Amino acid sequence: MTDIATLERDVLAAIDSAADEAAVEDLRIGALGKSGSISALLKTLGGMTPDERKEKGPQINGLRDRVQSAIAARKEALGEAALEARLASERVDVSLPVQDGPEARGRIHPISQVIDEITAIFGDMGFAIAEGPDVETDDLNFTKLNFPVGHPAREMHDTFFFAPDENGERKLLRTHTSPVQVRTMLVQEPPIRVICPGRTYRNDSDQTHTPMFHQVEGLVIDKSANLGHLKWILEEFCKSFFEIDDVKMRFRPSFFPFTEPSMEVDIQCSRKGGEIRFGEGDDWLEILGCGMVHPNVLRNCGLDPEVYQGFAWGMGIDRIAMLKYGMPDLRPFFEADVRWLAHYGFRPLDLPTLTGGLSS
Ligand code: 2U9
Numbered sequence: 001m002t003d004i005a006t007l008e009r010d011v012l013a014a015i016d017s018a019a020d021e022a023a024v025e026d027l028r029i030g031a032l033g034k035s036g037s038i039s040a041l042l043k044t045l046g047g048m049t050p051d052e053r054k055e056k057g058p059q060i061n062g063l064r065d066r067v068q069s070a071i072a073a074r075k076e077a078l079g080e081a082a083l084e085a086r087l088a089s090e091r092v093d094v095s096l097p098v099q100d101g102p103e104a105r106g107r108i109h110p111i112s113q114v115i116d117e118i119t120a121i122f123g124d125m126g127f128a129i130a131e132g133p134d135v136e137t138d139d140l141n142f143t144k145l146n147f148p149v150g151h152p153a154r155e156m157h158d159t160f161f162f163a164p165d166e167n168g169e170r171k172l173l174r175t176h177t178s179p180v181q182v183r184t185m186l187v188q189e190p191p192i193r194v195i196c197p198g199r200t201y202r203n204d205s206d207q208t209h210t211p212m213f214h215q216v217e218g219l220v221i222d223k224s225a226n227l228g229h230l231k232w233i234l235e236e237f238c239k240s241f242f243e244i245d246d247v248k249m250r251f252r253p254s255f256f257p258f259t260e261p262s263m264e265v266d267i268q269c270s271r272k273g274g275e276i277r278f279g280e281g282d283d284w285l286e287i288l289g290c291g292m293v294h295p296n297v298l299r300n301c302g303l304d305p306e307v308y309q310g311f312a313w314g315m316g317i318d319r320i321a322m323l324k325y326g327m328p329d330l331r332p333f334f335e336a337d338v339r340w341l342a343h344y345g346f347r348p349l350d351l352p353t354l355t356g357g358l359s360s
Contacts, residue, residue, distance in 0.1 A: 008063050118216050129195055138170060158175070175200060175202055180217070190221040195219075197215070210330055210333070218314075221308055238267055254289060263291055269284065271283050
C-alpha cells in the first residue's frame, strides 16, 4: 500500500469513528490545517519534476477532496444526531397541565393568617394597629407596667436579658407586647383604641411553649371605658374569630401587676372525640387575660387616673391558631418545614374578610 493510501485509510477511519463535531474539527486541523498531514503532502508537489507531479498531483488532490467531503458528511451527520438528541430531551408535552406559579404554590403561615384575621376583626371595630421593637428596656417592659423592682413577677416572665451596655443598662427581649401600649400612651392623647400583635420571648420550651411566641394585646383608654365595654368587645371578637353565632364567656378573678381588677377568661366549648368546638357544650377553655388598667400604669404613662380610665387584654396568638385550625403541636410552627406549611398554610389570594368569612 502506498503512503497516500495508508494515510487515506487512517484519516477516513478516524473521521468515521469521531464521537462529536469537535473531534471531527480536530481531525480536519490534523489533516488539512496549516501543518496538517495532507497539507504537508500537497507542499511536496512544488519540489517534484513535471512527470512526478502529473502522477502524484491527482492522487494527493483526490485524497484532499475525499477527506474534505468525508469531514463535511461526518459533521453533518453528527450535527443532525446532536439536534435529534436535543429535541428529544427538550421535548415539551403540550398536553401536560400548566405548572402553578409561585403565587399559587406559596402558602401563608397560619400565624400570619391569624394575625390578619385578628387585625381585620379589631380594625372593623375601629382599633388602630401598633407595633414596637422586640428588644426593649427594663423600664418599658416592666417598671412602667407596675412591676416593682425586684418583684418575683419579673422572674416569672423567664426573661431573656442582654449583657449590660456601657451605661450599665440591661436591655431584654420583650416578654409581652405591653410595652407597645406603654409607648402609645406616652405619645398619644386619649381616646386610645389600639391592638398590638407581635413576637414575644420567654425562656420556656415544651409541647405548648416555645421561647419565641406571639401575642396580641388590646388597650382602650378614655374617660369612661369600663368592663361592660370590654366584655362586649371580647364576645364580638370570639364570635367573629371562631365563626360562631353565640358564645358564653366566663370571667374569673386573677392577678396581673398592670391591671386591677384582673380576670382570666374562659369560653364555652364542647370536647367530643378529642375535637374542640366553640359556642356549644358545657366545658370551658381559657383563652385570654384582661382587666382595668392599673392607676399606677396610667400615671407612669403620663395620664391622670382621676381623668382617664381604660381596660386591656392579652392572648396568645399561637394558642388560638392551634385551637381554631386543629393543630396539635406548637413546635412545628417554627420549624420552617415546607411539608407542614403545605398542609396547614393558607393560599395567598384567599384574604380574610368579614363579609366572605375568615377561614374560607
Ligand atoms: C398596658 C396595660 C395593661 C395586657 C394584659 C393580660 C391581661 C394577659 C396573657 C394572656 C396569655 C399573656 O399570651 S399570654 O401569655 N396576658 O393575661 N394581658 S391584661 O394588659 C396591659 C397591657 C398594657 C399599658
